[in-house]
Amino acid sequence: MHVAAISVRDVAASAGVSVGTVSNVLNRPDKVSPSTVERVQAAISQLGFVRNDAARQLRAGRSRSIGLVVLDVANPFFTDVARGAEDRAAEDGLTVLLGNSDENPGRQSAYLDLFEEQRVHGVLISPLGDVGDRLSRLRARGTPTVLVDREIADRSFSSVAVDDVAGGYLAVSHLAAIGRTRIAFVGGPHSIRQVVDRLEGARKAVAEHPGVVLETIDTDSLSVLQGRSVGEKLLARPAGERPDAVFAANDLLAMGVLQALNMLGDVRVPRDIALIGYDDIAFASAAVVPLSSIRQPSALIGYTAVDLLLREAEGGEDFEHEQIQFQPELIVRASTAG
Amino acid sequence: MHVAAISVRDVAASAGVSVGTVSNVLNRPDKVSPSTVERVQAAISQLGFVRNDAARQLRAGRSRSIGLVVLDVANPFFTDVARGAEDRAAEDGLTVLLGNSDENPGRQSAYLDLFEEQRVHGVLISPLGDVGDRLSRLRARGTPTVLVDREIADRSFSSVAVDDVAGGYLAVSHLAAIGRTRIAFVGGPHSIRQVVDRLEGARKAVAEHPGVVLETIDTDSLSVLQGRSVGEKLLARPAGERPDAVFAANDLLAMGVLQALNMLGDVRVPRDIALIGYDDIAFASAAVVPLSSIRQPSALIGYTAVDLLLREAEGGEDFEHEQIQFQPELIVRASTAG
DNA sequence: CATTGAGGGTGAATCGTTTCAGGACCGTGC
DNA sequence: GCACGGTCCTGAAACGATTCACCCTCAATG
The missing domain is CATH 1.10.260 (434 Repressor (Amino-terminal Domain))
Known part of the structure; x- marks a missing residue:
């Protein structure tokens, strides 16, 4: 113009x-x-x-935004996290830039590049695969970083997470407590730490209950569609070879499984297969069979992560990295009744 | 650092x-x-x-982003729109900045300010209330604008929309066709054009079916929570005064209504109250009672909107504004069976 | 041999805002 | 009458990438 x-x-x-x-x-x-x-x-x-904000930022050396990279924007869990992050950022007059890696390392990397070029105030990331080095470099160049929903073993990063091992343990202990013995864990890919931890928690619970066996069914992603195809595979099995309970690594998967099981009349939830998900998204309680789930304080996670980020930015290089961990909570609904 | x-x-x-x-x-x-x-x-x-992106942009005069202001990020319909927009933007090496107005005029305005200060390539907005003037000024200063899911009467803006009057008509005609006569329209606020249009379509359908009456129940927003409270109000009525069908202005509301109705055993969907929503979000088919809905091509809307925006930016001042309208589609599921 | 043009490279000027050292002005206190 | 401290303003410098007019070389051409 x-x-x-x-x-x-x-x-x-x-x-x-x-x-x-x-x-x-x-x-x-x-x-x-x-x-x-x-x-x-x-x-x-x-x-x-x-x-002109560009001129402003150029002079200031930093933008007034925080970058947030999530695994999947279609997952209400992450939009809740984002909302919490925005709330905390707004308190300091900052904006949140939302990047969706879609569980794709290439996109994750592209967003990190973008955010660094934008000289964001800091980066919040729910990391995928092995990006430790990448993030270390980012931080070394002056962009503080906080891991969301994941802690890295060596404690070199600040993080806000939920104890996923405990969550997995809660879920499977509950299934065992209602008498289920052939449990299937559905989830993947294993490059996502949450999946691995929830599975580990599940294994721990199984170990404590003699007679209970755990089968794992891998998926390519944590989506409704993938869940549906797992459900279809379960239906295709002879009745005797089906598990009597399914623990899905998140609610999206669980709802997909539920949709598939529901199409055919002969398998009933929870009578034949009990089902529990993870995240307790708002839609879980509105499912065909209201879904039991493991609740995480999603908005609080986002809020806390930004808070930690700002403190880290404040503290400078010598800031003591902090790992904050929340505890998950078991929510029982009809899908695991009885 | x-x-x-x-x-x-x-x-x-x-x-x-x-x-x-x-x-x-x-x-x-x-x-x-x-x-x-x-x-x-x-x-x-x-x-x-x-x-340093700030320096780049300063020199270039424009950023390489497009601003998108949606009414509610928690609504899967809008995340789908955003995804479509991102896809098209990526084809031209552009980024999408997502702003959530949360149906709040103040936040909407704040995002428009922010985007203008950022000198975005253009703005896509699902507008709330009367922002015609604001948008005209924005455009006059050089930021092309495309309305998403809404056309403004005077055709002075380009827009991508779905025919919501037709959608409302489809929904209520369907309810009448399955023999329902006391229909309630649930939705609000009326500052959202979609709500008004869907209601208009509903009225049109009612007018064609003698003996069918339409009641309207206003809500403050289009959320699951609001839907739940409407459902509770319906339950509180004497059985004879309840509608025998509900048309909710979107799926979130519909799912809320469904949740509430389901808590008490004596009202059954669809036996006592048939229920239909709008948007056909992925969760609709996984609801307690799989939800009938009106489907919109959400990702396509976003994709097309960016496309139009880029053409408009190309064309300059004298670009002929274009209004693109898609047709909605009726999806029948269990919630309106019989 | 002079001319032309292409390929490869230079570096000062530019974008628009913020910052900061300093200047003008005025009233106060001695 | 003078120094002093405020208050209010000024305007040049700086931020860092991009652009563009110009320069240099070298090979091809007439």
Whole structure:
């Protein structure tokens, strides 16, 4: 468009002041006499001046945003995390840039590049695969980083997570407690730490219950679609070879499994197969058979992560990295009744 | 952090070339001899140089992003739209910035300010209330704008929408066809055009079916929670005064209603109350009673909107604004069976 | 041999905001 | 009358990538 862009210079000329004064009106109005403030503001709205954020950031050296990379925006768990993060960021006048890696290392990497080029205030990431080195470099160059829903073993990063081993343990202990003995764990890929931990928790619970066996069914991702195809595979088995309980690594998968099982009338949840998911998303309670699940404080995770990030940014290089861990909670509904 | 930021100047010095050449390596490697490209790239990775996007944008005058303001990120319909938009934007090397107005005019306005300060390539918005003037000014200053899921009467804006009147008509005609006569429309606020249109379509269908009456129940927003409270209110009525069918303005509301009705055993869906939603989100088919709905091509809407935006940006001031409208589709499931 | 043009490279100017050292002005206190 | 401290403003410098007019070389051409 050929509309000449209006700059502080134009505003200054129109109001009969210097550019420095315009900037002061914008950023420290108390340092400018009221009459001048008024004159400048009149010029601003008359000319339709809009601050150029790029110039601002260039000067400032940092943007006023925080980058957040999640595994899947379609998963309500992550939108809840994002909402919590936004809330905390807003308290400090910051914005959250949401990047969806879609469980794809290439996209994850692209977002990290983008955020670094944008000189974001910091990065929150629910990491995929082995990005420890990448993140170390990022941090070394001055961008603080907090891991969301994951802690890295060597404690070199700050993190906010939920104890997924405990969650897996809760889920399977519950299934065992209601008398199920042939349990299937559905989830994948194993590059996602949560999947591995929940499985580990599941194994731990099984070990404590003699007579209970655990089968694992791998999936390519944690989506409704993948769940549905697992459900179809279960239906295809002879009745005797089906598990009598399924622990899905998240609610999306669980709902997919549920959809598939529900298509054919002869398998009933929870009568034939009990089903429990993970995350306790809002839709879980509205499922065909209301879904038992493991609840995580999702918004709180996001909120805390930003908080930690800001403290880390404040503290500088020598900041003591902190690992915060929340405990999950078992929510029992109809899908594991009896 | 005290890590000195690396600039093109440092890279140039280290590689023994001029800054102009470094820039050329970054942007037009074919204009630089292979040996020089290699030398510069070695310097870049050795120094850990990362382009400063703010400086880039300042010079370029525009950012490489598109702003998208949606009514509710928790609504899968909008995340699908966003996904479609991202896909199309990626084809042109652009990024999508997602802003959630949460049906709040203040937040909507804040995002528009932010996007304008960022000098985004363009804005996609699912507008709330009366923002025509605001958007006109935005466009006058050079930011092309496309309305998503809404067209403005005077055709002064480009838009991508679905015919919501037709959708409302489809839903209620279907309810009438299965013999329901006391239909309740649940939705709100009326500042959302979709709500108004779907209601209009509903009225149109009712008018064609003598003996069918329509009641409207207003809500403050289109969320599961609001739906649940409507459901509770319906339950509180004497059985004879309840509608025998509910048309909810979106699936979230419908699922809320369904949850509430399901808590008490004496009202059954669809036997006592048939229920149909709108958007056909992925969770609709996994609901307690699989939900009938009106499907919209959500990802396609986002994709097309960006496409239109880019064409408009290309065309300049004299671009002929275009209104694209898709047709919705009725999806019948158990919640309106019989 | 002079001319032309292409390929490869240079570096100062530019984008728009913020910052900061300093200047003008005015009232106060000695 | 003068120094002093405020208050209010000024305007040049800086941030870092990109652009563009220009320069240099060298080979091909007439």
